[in-house]
Amino acid sequence: MLADTSKRLQTYELTIRELNEEDIDKLHELSVAVRWPHRPNDWKLLLSLGGKGFVGCDPIGRIVASAMWFPYGDDFVTIGMLITSPKLQTLGAGRWLMKHVMRECSGRHVLLNSTKAAYRLYESLSFRPIHKIYQHQGIATPSVGVPAPADTQIRDMEADDLESILALDFKAFGLNRSNVINTILEHATGTVLVRSGSIEGFSFCRKFGRGQVVGPIVATNNDDAIALTAPHVSRHSGTFLRVDTSQQTGTFKDYLIRSGLAEYDTVTTMTNDQFEPHQGDVTCYALASQALS
Incomplete structure (x- = not known):
């Protein structure tokens, strides 16, 4: 059961819940807002792989943030699709979502690919770089x-x-x-x-x-x-x-x-x-x- 399901970001109230297939169209809108290329079918593929995730919603239910993780057996996981709408990117929404994701991934090896924008966040969460992807x-x-x-x-x-x-x-x-x-x-x-x-x-x-x-x-x-x-x-x-x-x-x-x-x-x-x-x-x-x- 989720704990800490709401957070006030300055004057902005954000709630968190589990991501599901009914969210795909709204997730596509979110990825378009940050100029990521994912189509609705790309989101659907990630969910079909057993990917799990959270979404952050505004007071009228719009999805304004997302994060996913992908288990490989019992001891390894990759994290991806950490997206926050442009107006929330400096207010700590990504850190709040990652707090919930890392709680779910506790005790496992974690691998992720960080964008330039998210690098400092992951570094502050004790992730270290391995190499670049071009x-x-x-x-x-x-x-x-x-x-x-x-x-x-x-x-x-x-x-x-x-x-x-x-x-x-x-x-x-x-x-x-x-x-x-x-x-x-x-x-x-x-x-x-x-x-x-x-x-x-x-x-x-x-x-x-x-x-x-x-x-x-x-x-x-x-x-x-x-x-x-x-x-x-x-x-x-x-x-x-x-x-x-x-x-x-x-x-x-x-x-x-x-x-x-x-x-x-x-x-x-x-x-x-x-x-x-x-x-x-x-x-x-x-x-x-x-x-x-």
């Missing part, structure tokens, strides 16, 4: 001559590939994200890289915001990641495409820029303890989404 987006322009690496095959995903994809995602992220992968696949097309008969990388592409987003992309090296991304760039040539990557430099980032996806913005991956995404021989080159990592 948001690349633009009108896709296929690069000429992106051959598959030697001795590999790039093909569309098949149903029998799922077990290998889940195993690769676990190696790249260090957590079981089968619920995320399975749910996103209901809305995405998939590409896999096969080497010596084994799947060694994959990428998904789905509708999001202004166009399409490519992610997650999981691969062992830059060349493989490029080869996994190229089919989606070609398929959506001339339309809006987005990739959120942790690659600060290198040939994969160069490829995105060459393909019309300029660096648009950055967020900072942060954690509340010593947890870090798995660093091994398989890398997550692009996020599923900033809310999910």
Whole structure:
């Protein structure tokens, strides 16, 4: 049961309650107000993943703030979709919502991707930075001559590939994200890289915001990641495409820029303890989404 369900922000009275699917249209209005690209279907997808959340409402029931969290098992959670309407952003609404979210996430490892505007808030709540995420987006322009690496095959995903994809995602992220992968696949097309008969990388592409987003992309090296991304760039040539990557430099980032996806913005991956995404021989080159990592 929620405690501390109302708060006065100067002359503004705010109440908090649990977020539900009936709120989607109002949540969409909120995200539009702060120029986030999420469509109603993007909010619906987040809820279908088992995401939980709170909304802050004004005295006549309008949603003016939101925050969500996404459990992975019993000991890990990601936090995202912390939004406050512009008129409340300096009045402590975000901090109040985070107080309730952190109470729900108590005892778990927490990972989040912070916008520039929210960074100081998260820092004051004892989150520390891990690395940057670079948001690349633009009108896709296929690069000429992106051959598959030697001795590999790039093909569309098949149903029998799922077990290998889940195993690769676990190696790249260090957590079981089968619920995320399975749910996103209901809305995405998939590409896999096969080497010596084994799947060694994959990428998904789905509708999001202004166009399409490519992610997650999981691969062992830059060349493989490029080869996994190229089919989606070609398929959506001339339309809006987005990739959120942790690659600060290198040939994969160069490829995105060459393909019309300029660096648009950055967020900072942060954690509340010593947890870090798995660093091994398989890398997550692009996020599923900033809310999910």
